[in-house]
Amino acid sequence: MTAVVEETAPGTGHGSTAAERDHTPIVITLRIRRFNPETDAEPYWQDFKVEADPTERILTAMMKIKAEQDGSLTFRRSCAHGICGSDAMRINGRNRLACKTLVKDLDMAKPITVEAIKGLKLEKDLVVDMDPFMQAYKDVMPFLITSGNEPTRERLQSPEDRERFDDTTKCILCAACTTSCPVFWSDGQYFGPAAIVNAHRFIFDSRDEGAEERLEILNEKEGVWRCRTTFNCTEACPRGIEVTKAIQEVKRALIFRRV
Amino acid sequence: MSATIENAPKIHGGGPSIESPRSKRSPRSTKTNFELYGWLFMRLSGVLLVVLVLGHLLIQLVLDGGVSKIGFAFVAGRWASPFWQSWDLIMLWLAELHGVNGLRTIINDYAERDQTRFWLKALLYTSALIVLFLGTLVIFTFDPNIGN
Ligand code: HEM
Numbered sequence: 540m541t542a543v544v545e546e547t548a549p550g551t552g553h554g555s556t557a558a559e560r561d562h563t564p565i566v567i568t569l570r571i572r573r574f575n576p577e578t579d580a581e582p583y584w585q586d587f588k589v590e591a592d593p594t595e596r597i598l599t600a601m602m603k604i605k606a607e608q609d610g611s612l613t614f615r616r617s618c619a620h621g622i623c624g625s626d627a628m629r630i631n632g633r634n635r636l637a638c639k640t641l642v643k644d645l646d647m648a649k650p651i652t653v654e655a656i657k658g659l660k661l662e663k664d665l666v667v668d669m670d671p672f673m674q675a676y677k678d679v680m681p682f683l684i685t686s687g688n689e690p691t692r693e694r695l696q697s698p699e700d701r702e703r704f705d706d707t708t709k710c711i712l713c714a715a716c717t718t719s720c721p722v723f724w725s726d727g728q729y730f731g732p733a734a735i736v737n738a739h740r741f742i743f744d745s746r747d748e749g750a751e752e753r754l755e756i757l758n759e760k761e762g763v764w765r766c767r768t769t770f771n772c773t774e775a776c777p778r779g780i781e782v783t784k785a786i787q788e789v790k791r792a793l794i795f796r797r798v
Numbered sequence: 799m800s801a802t803i804e805n806a807p808k809i810h811g812g813g814p815s816i817e818s819p820r821s822k823r824s825p826r827s828t829k830t831n832f833e834l835y836g837w838l839f840m841r842l843s844g845v846l847l848v849v850l851v852l853g854h855l856l857i858q859l860v861l862d863g864g865v866s867k868i869g870f871a872f873v874a875g876r877w878a879s880p881f882w883q884s885w886d887l888i889m890l891w892l893a894e895l896h897g898v899n900g901l902r903t904i905i906n907d908y909a910e911r912d913q914t915r916f917w918l919k920a921l922l923y924t925s926a927l928i929v930l931f932l933g934t935l936v937i938f939t940f941d942p943n944i945g946n
Pocket residue numbers: 766767768840841843844845847848851893894896897898899900901903904
C-alpha cells in the first residue's frame with residue numbers, strides 16, 4: 540500500500556523507538572487549516588498540541604481535539620475504519636484517509652499538517668463540497684446496464700471475467716485520487732480518476748452492456764484524454780487501487796474499440 | 799485563481815441518458831474522436847521526433863566540427879538532397895503540430911475564461927500557420943545560387 544507510507548525522521552521510524560513499543564503517549568502538533576465561512580475571509584493555519592499514542596490514527600487525534608480543545612473543528616468521518624470514504628484529507632501534503640494514517644508513520648517531531656482536499660469548494664475546515672465529484676461519478680452511469688428480459692437465475696461470470704475489474708470494485712469514493720490530480724486542480728471540468736475507475740468497474744464487467752455508452756462519455760473533451768499519467772491518483776488511493784492503470788485500460792479500449 | 803476554479807459549475811453533457819428498459823440501445827454517439835487522435839498523435843510524433851530531432855542535433859551541432867561548419871554552403875549542400883529536404887520538412891511539421899497540440903492542452907489547463915482561451919488559441923494557431931507556411935516555403939523554394 541503506497542498511500543500511507545512516508546519517510547520518517549531518524550528515530551521515529553517503524554518499530555524502532557521505545558515509545559512505539561510500550562505505547563507511551565507522546566505530544567504531537569497538528570497544524571490544521573481552518574476555515575469558517577461565516578467569520579473568515581481566508582483559511583488560516585492553527586496549531587493544536589495533543590497527546591497521542593504513536594500507533595493511533597490521525598483521526599483519533601482530531602476527534603480528541605474536537606472533544607477536548609475546540610468543538611468547532613469540523614471534519615467528516617463515519618466508519619473510522621477506512622471503508623466509508625468520508626475522511627480523505629491532505630495530511631503532510633498528501634491525500635490520505637485520516638482513519639488509516641498512523642501517527643508513527645509520519646514525522647512526529649514536526650507539526651503534522653492537515654488540510655482539506657484540493658480542487659473542490661472549501662465549505663468549512665476540512666469539509667469540501669463533494670457535489671461536483673459525485674456528479675462526475677453519476678455521469679459515467681455506475682450501475683449495471685443490460686438489455687432484454689431479466690434472466691431467471693443469477694447472472695453468472697467466470698473467475699477470469701471477474702478478475703478483469705476486480706481492482707476497481709474496491710473504490711470507496713473518498714475522492715483522494717481526483718483531488719490529488721493536477722489536471723483536476725486546474726480544470727475542474729475533468730471527470731477525474733474516481734469517475735473513470737467506477738466506469739472501468741462496469742466497462743470491463745462481462746455482464747454489463749453499457750460499455751459503449753460509457754466509453755463515449757469518457758472519449759469526450761473532459762474524459763480520459765485529459766489524463767497526463769502523473770500517477771498522483773495511484774499514490775493517493777487508500778484502497779491501493781491501480782488507478783492510473785485503470786485509466787490506461789480505458790484509453791486502450793477506446794483506441795482499439797474492443798472491450 | 800483558486801476561487802474561480804472552486805466556484806466553477808460542473809457540467810458534463812447533461813447527465814446520463816437511460817432509456818426505458820425495453821427500448822433499443824441508443825446508437826453509437828456521433829461525437830468525434832478528436833481528443834483520441836490528438837493523444838495518439840502526441841505519442842506517435844514523439845517517437846518520430848526522437849529520431850528526427852536527435853539526429854538533427856547530432857548532425858548540426860556535433861559531427862564534422864560542430865556548429866562552426868554551419869554556413870550557407872552547408873545548408874545549400876544538404877538541401878540539394880531530397881532526403882534531407884524530406885527530413886527537415888517532416889521534422890518541421892511534426893514538431894510544430896506536436897508543440898501546438900501540447901500548448902493547446904496547456905491552454906485548456908490554465909486558461910479559465912472562454913475569452914482568454916479563445917484568444918490564446920487564436921494566437922497559437924496563427925503563429926503555427928505562419929511557421930509552417932514559411933518553413934515549407936523555404937524548404938521547397940530554397941535557391942542555392944542566391945548568394946551569387
Ligand atoms: C524529442 C522527442 C519528443 C517526445 C518523445 C515527445 C513526447 C511527448 C508526449 C508523449 C507528450 C504528451 C504528454 C502527455 O500527454 O502527458 C508530449 C507533450 C508535449 N510536447 Fe513533446 N515530445 C518530443 C519533442 C517535443 C518538441 C520538439 C516539442 C516542442 C516543439 C514538444 C512540445 C511538447 C509540449 C508543449 C507538450 C505538452 C506538455 C503537456 O502536456 O504538459 N515536444 N511530448
